[in-house]
Amino acid sequence: MQAAHDVIVIGSGAAGLTAALALAETRRVLVLAKGALDSGSTAWAQGGVAAVLDAGDTFENHVRDTMVAGAGLNDREIVEWVVEQAPRSIARLRDLGVPFNAEGANLHLTREGGHSHRRIVHVNDATGWAIQDALLRAARAQPNITLAQGQTCIDLITGRHAQRFSGEGRVWGVYALAAESGRVEAHVAPATVLATGGAGRVYQFSTAPRGATGDGIAMGWRAGCRVSNMEMMQFHPTCLYHLEVKNFLITEAVRGEGGRLLHPVTGHRFMADYDPERLELAPRDVVARAIDDQIKRFGLDFVHLDISHRPAAFIRAHFPTIHDRLLGLGIDITRQPIPVVPAQHYTCGGVVVDRDARTDLPGLWAAGECTESGLHGANRLASNSLLECFVFGEAAARDIAAHWGTLPAPPPIRPWDESRVTDSDEEVVIKQNWTEIRRFMWNYVGIVRTTKRLERAANRIRLLGQEIEDYYGSFRVTTDLIELRNLHQCADLIVRSALRRRESRGLHFVRDWPLTDAEPRDTVLVP
Ligand code: FAD
Ligand code: SIN
Numbered sequence: 001m002q003a004a005h006d007v008i009v010i011g012s013g014a015a016g017l018t019a020a021l022a023l024a025e026t027r028r029v030l031v032l033a034k035g036a037l038d039s040g041s042t043a044w045a046q047g048g049v050a051a052v053l054d055a056g057d058t059f060e061n062h063v064r065d066t067m068v069a070g071a072g073l074n075d076r077e078i079v080e081w082v083v084e085q086a087p088r089s090i091a092r093l094r095d096l097g098v099p100f101n102a103e104g105a106n107l108h109l110t111r112e113g114g115h116s117h118r119r120i121v122h123v124n125d126a127t128g129w130a131i132q133d134a135l136l137r138a139a140r141a142q143p144n145i146t147l148a149q150g151q152t153c154i155d156l157i158t159g160r161h162a163q164r165f166s167g168e169g170r171v172w173g174v175y176a177l178a179a180e181s182g183r184v185e186a187h188v189a190p191a192t193v194l195a196t197g198g199a200g201r202v203y204q205f206s207t208a209p210r211g212a213t214g215d216g217i218a219m220g221w222r223a224g225c226r227v228s229n230m231e232m233m234q235f236h237p238t239c240l241y242h243l244e245v246k247n248f249l250i251t252e253a254v255r256g257e258g259g260r261l262l263h264p265v266t267g268h269r270f271m272a273d274y275d276p277e278r279l280e281l282a283p284r285d286v287v288a289r290a291i292d293d294q295i296k297r298f299g300l301d302f303v304h305l306d307i308s309h310r311p312a313a314f315i316r317a318h319f320p321t322i323h324d325r326l327l328g329l330g331i332d333i334t335r336q337p338i339p340v341v342p343a344q345h346y347t348c349g350g351v352v353v354d355r356d357a358r359t360d361l362p363g364l365w366a367a368g369e370c371t372e373s374g375l376h377g378a379n380r381l382a383s384n385s386l387l388e389c390f391v392f393g394e395a396a397a398r399d400i401a402a403h404w405g406t407l408p409a410p411p412p413i414r415p416w417d418e419s420r421v422t423d424s425d426e427e428v429v430i431k432q433n434w435t436e437i438r439r440f441m442w443n444y445v446g447i448v449r450t451t452k453r454l455e456r457a458a459n460r461i462r463l464l465g466q467e468i469e470d471y472y473g474s475f476r477v478t479t480d481l482i483e484l485r486n487l488h489q490c491a492d493l494i495v496r497s498a499l500r501r502r503e504s505r506g507l508h509f510v511r512d513w514p515l516t517d518a519e520p521r522d523t524v525l526v527p
Contacts, residue, residue, distance in 0.1 A: 005028050005029065005030040005146070005187070005188075005189045006023075006027035006028045006029065006189060006190065006191070007020075007023050007027050007028075007029045007030070007189055007190075007191045007192070007193065007400060008029075008030050008032065008173050008174060008187050008188075008189045008191070008192045008193070009023075009029055009030070009031045009032070009192075009193045009195060010032050010153050010174060010192065010193065010194050010195060010196055010216060011031075011032075011033065011040065011193075011194070011195030011196045011197060011216070011368070011370075012031050012032075012033040012037045012038070012040065012136070012139075012147065012149070013040035013041060013042035013043075013132070013195060013197055013368060013389065014042040014128075014131060014132070014135065014368065014386050014389035014390060014393065015195035015197075015367040015368025015369070015370075015388075015389035015390075015392065015393040016031060016033075016193065016195030016367075016368070016393065017031070017135035017136065017138075017139050017393070018135070018367070018389060018390050018393030018394055018397075019193050019195060019357075019365075019367060019393040019394070019396045019397045020139055020142075020145050020397075021135065021138055021139060021142065021145070021397075022393070022394050022397030022398065022401075023144075023397040023400060023401065024139075024142045024144035024145045025144075026401055026404075027144065027400070027401070027404070028144050028146075029144060029145050029146070030146045030148060030187060030189070031139065031145060031146065031147050031148065032148050032151040032153055032174070032176055032187065033147070033148070033149045033150075033151060034150075034151065034152045034153070034196075034211050034215070034479070035149065035150065035210075035211050036149055037136055037147055037149045038132050038133075038136060039209055039210075039211055040132075040197045040209060040211065040212075041128070041197050041198065041200075041208055041209060041212060041369065042128050042131060042132045042135075042197075042386070042389070043128050043129050043132040043209075044128050044129075044207070044208075044209060044249070045127050045128025045129075045131070045386055046125045046126060046127060046128065046249055046251035046253070046321070046322075047110070047112055047120055047122060047125075047127065047251045047252055047253045047256075047382060047383050048110065048112075048120040048121050048122030048123075048127040048253070048383050048386075049086070049089070049090060049093075049120065049121050049122075049127065049131075049383055049386045049387050049390075050062065050086065050112075050115065050119050050120055050381065050382070050383040050384050050387055051086035051087050051089070051090045051119060051121055051387065052083065052086060052087065052117075052119055053087060053090065053106070053107055053109060053119065053121065054106075054109055054117060054118060054119065056117065057117040057118075057119055059080070059083050059084055061116055061117055062083045062086070062115075062117075062119065063076070063079050063080055063083050064116070065114055065115050065116050065381055066079050066083065066375070066376075066377075066381045066384060067079060067377070068114065068283070069114040069283040069284075069376075069377075069379045069380065069381040069506075070376055070377025070378050070379055070380070070381070070506060071377060071378035071379060071505045071506035071516070071520070072377065072378075072505075072520045073229070073232075073377030073378040073505060073506060073520045073521075073522065074374060074375060074376065074377030075373075075374025075375070075377075077355075077374075078355060078373055078374035078375050079374070079375055081355065081391075082375050082384075082387060082388060082391045085387075085390075085391045086387050086391075089387060089390040089391060090107070090121055092390070093131060093134065093390070096134040096135065096137075096138050097134050097137070098123065098130050098131055098134045099123055099130060100121045100122065100123055100130075101121075101122055101123060101124060107121045108121075108122070109121060110122055110253045110256050110257065110318075111253070111256035111257070111281070112251075112252040112253055112255075112256045112281075112382035112383055113237075113252050113255060113256070113278075113280070113281045113282060113283055113284055113287060113382055114281070114282070114283035114284070114381045114382055115256075115281075115381070115382065115383075120253065120256070120382070120383045122253070124318070124319070124320055124321065125251050125253065125318065125319045125320065125321045125322055126320075126321045127386075128386070131386065150178065150179030150180060151176040151177070151178055151179070152176060152177045152179070152215075152479045152482050152483075153174045153175070153176045153196075153215060153219065154174070154175045154176060154177060154184065154219075154416075154477060154482050155174070155175050155219055155222060155223070156171050156173075156174050156192065156219050156220070156222075156223040156361075156364065157171065157172045157173045157174055157175060157186060157188065157413055158170065158171055158172065158223050158224070158361075159172075161175075161186075161413050161414055162411040162412065162413055162414070163411065163412040163413065163414050164411065164412075169224060169361055169362060170361065170362045170363045170408070171192050171223060171361050171362070171363035171364035172188050172189070172190075172192075172363060172410040172411070172413060173186065173187045173188040173189050173192055173410065173413070174186075174187050174192060174219070175187075175416050177477055177478075177479065177482065179479070184416035184418070184477065185416075186413045186414075186415060186416065188410045188413050189410065190363065190404075190407035190408065190409060190410060191363060191365065191400045191404075191407055192363060192364050192365070193357075193364075193365045193366065193367065193393075193396050193400075194216040194219070194220055194351060194359070194364065194365070194366035194367075194370055194371075195216070195366065195367050195368045195370065195389075195393065196214075196215050196216025196217075196219075196368075196370045197211070197212055197216070197368060197369045197370060198212050198214065198346060198347035198350075198369040198370065199212060199213065199214025199217055199347045199486075199487070199490040199494075200212040200344045200345065200346070200347060201213050201214075201438070201483075201487065202214060202344075202437065202438065202441050202487050202490050202491050202494065203233075203343075203344035203438060203441050203442050203446075204438040204439050204441070204442035205239065205246070205247070205341070205343040205344060205442060206247060206343055206344040206345070207236050207239050207247050207248075207249040207343050207344070207345045208247070208344065208345070211483075212347075213483040213486050213487050213490075214347070214370075214486050214487060214489070214490035215482070215483065215486045216350075216351065216366065216370035217230075217347075217349075217350050217351055217370050217486075217489075217490055217493070218485070218486035218489035218490055219486075220350075220351040220359060220361075220364070220366065220370070221351075221489060221493065221525075221527055222489070222527070223361060223364070224360065224361055224527050225351045225352065225359045225360045225361055225364070225366075225527070226351075226352040226360055226524055226525065226526050226527070227349065227350065227351055227352065227372070227493055227524075227525050227527075228349055228350070228352045228372040228522050228523060228524045228525070229348055229349035229350075229372050229377075229378070229497065229522055229523055230347075230349035230350070230490070230493040230494045230496075230497040230498075230523070230525070231349065231494060231497040231498035231500075231501055231507075231508045231523060232348035232349050232376070232377075232378050232379065232506060232507045232508060233344060233346075233347060233348070233349075233445075233494060233507060234284060234285070234344070234345050234346035234347070234348055234379060234380055234507055235284070235285075235288040235292075235342040235343060235344055235345060235446070235447050235507070236249060236252075236284060236288070236342060236343055236344075236345030236346070237252075237261075237284055237287040237288040237290075237291050237340070237342050238250040238251075238252070238254070238255070238291075238305050238338075238340040238342075239340060239341055239342065239343035239345075240326070240338065240339070240340060241301060241302035241339040241340055241341045242329060242339070244329075245329065247343065248325065249345075250305060250322060250338055250340055251319070251322065252284075252382050253318070253319075254305060254307050254319060254322070254338075255280040255281060255287075255305070256281065257307065257310065257314075257318060258307060258309070258310050259280060259305050259306065259307040260279075260280060260305070260306050260307075260309075261280050261287070261290075261291065261303055261304070261305055261306075261340075262303065262304040262305075262306055262337060263294060263298070263300075263303065263304070264300060264302065264303055264304045264337075264339070265298075265300075267304075270290065270294055270303070271287065271290060273290075274286065274289075274290040274293075275287075275290070283379055283381070284345075284379065284380075284382065285379045285506055285507045285509070288342040288447055289447055289448065289509060291303050291340070291341070291342050292342055292446075292447045292448060295341065301339075301341075302339040302340055302341050303339075303340060303341075304337035304338065304339060304340070305337060305338045305340045306337035306338070307319075307333060307338075308333065308334060308335050308336060308337065312334035312335075315333060315334050316334065319333070326338065342447060344442075346369065346380050346385060347369055347370075348372070348376045348377070348378070348379065348380050348507065349372050349493075349494075349497065349523075350366075350369065350370045350371040350372045351366045351370055351371050351372065352371070352372055352524065353365070353366050353367070353371045353372070353373050353392065355373075355395065356395050356396070356398070356399035357371075357373075357392045357393075357395040357396035357399060358399060363407070365396035365399065365400060366392075366396070367388075367389060367392035367393045367395070367396050368385075368388065368389040368392065368393065369385060369388075369389070371388075371392065372522075373388060373392055375388050376388075377506065377520070378505045378506020378507055378508065378520075379506035379507045418476060420473075421473075421474060421475055421476045421477075422474070422475060422476065423475065423476050424471075424475040424476065424478070424481070425475075427480070429467070429471055430471075430478075430480045430481055430484050431480075433464055433467065433468060433484055433488070434480075434483075434484050434487065436460070436464065437460075437461075437464065437484075437487055437488060437491050438487075440456070440457050440460050441457065441491055441494070444456050444457040445457050445491075445494060445495055445498060447509070448509050448510075448511065449498060449508070449509065449510040449511070450510060450511045450512055451499070451510065451512045451513075454495055454498050454499050454510075455499070457491070457495045458495050458496070458499065461488065461491055461492045461495060464488055465488060465492070468484060468485055468488050469485075472485050493525060496525060497523040497525060498510070500523050501513075501523050503515060503516050503517045504516060505517070505520070
């Protein structure tokens, strides 16, 4: 069945819903989401959103902090533009009912690593949940928006899918597997927005939700978009270390409010040995590498993050989610340190977009964590990513609306062809390959890299590629298979990008190339 809409938005997180809400004033929008509508990273965000709202702070400070964290690889004009949009984005979220913490007449601002000022607006330690909830409520109330969950998008529809060949480069929508019917449908429209989030699950340990398998990055690449800076994979320094709970983040705001990192046996405050001035509030790459070094050097399973020196009432008021969750696991953070390890957290690279959120392909816009917009450079500054979603989600909507009259109507599109596939006889292949990719990516393409390990990863990716493509070509698609194909595609893009960069910069630290080039250069892969 071929459905017709004005605009298709793939993803119901901060980027997708921001675009959908801005578009819905004039257009009919279909929002597709892989799982539940709130199952992306947005709902999991803890710390908050960065914005200059304090009289003692300036845009220039925020720009400088962003560029320092990004090791100069950022696009300064984009950074300036996004930073200047931030107060407006916060105002709009307040209009939608996001209950940011206030202090008298002003919003309460917390602090995170790499920020020279307090500038993080937040809703306790569950900011993302409050934002996702407000955006979803607004979208549900908007008659021009149709929300469809359980739709795993497989591939973008381009000219080669038209019944009569038509404008090969242009995107006309997406094929998606509907969980309820088990059928693949073509969703067709003059404009499509990719807002599918990151690729964190390509790593064995990640703070990201189960669905962060880089689907949009892989779909964009296969359709012909350039992909940039995929080697810049951010590891959050403080993920809970617990045998049963694998991916619970301990927000950076805990360090922002005084939390200290300690050697778990000696109690030594080790950040003094790595970054004596900024200590625990150094940018994430510095703190994650320091923890990684301690763990490897002393054969530790974890280090300690301790905020128990702050008053118990303060801790309970500022970090109620973390406090309650850990209490349930037998850790009272008002009296005990928290065992933490680094884990993959954010995908800085992605589909290349310009200031209008345009990709290389006509008919396709993209926003949020699946993109590389020039904002983050070699390392994202804490709490700048939700901000990017709001600014670029709106930019996409604005650009689509501005050019609506010039967008051609889609041609008839061929239905999904299942004539040459059968049901899979061996699901174990998917599980095996998925586990293998995530494990070698963690071990060979992690926080500290070497050329030899990257080459080992590249060899495995080559071998697995043949197997996955054979499997994909023979069997009916399932969400697991679609995700495996995308994980593999993203692993390949990450490793190829990492092997291209012959320097260490920001998140990409490679022992064979420890120096940083004088001129920052993006790693751009062209399909
Ligand atoms: P997401 O919110 O991840 O949404 C992706 C959407 O795409 C989902 O709806 C998903 O279903 C859909 N999708 C994916 N693949 C497909 C497919 N194949 N077909 C159909 N739909 C698909 N950033 C901050 O700025 N501040 C913070 O405090 C913060 N804390 C964080 C804490 C955690 C634990 C994590 C994991 C991240 C945090 N981040 C934070 C990062 C931030 O949350 C994300 O970068 C941001 O939410 C990404 O939003 P998005 O809209 O791009 O994607
Ligand atoms: C955190 O709360 O530490 C996460 C903030 C972010 O990823 O920006």
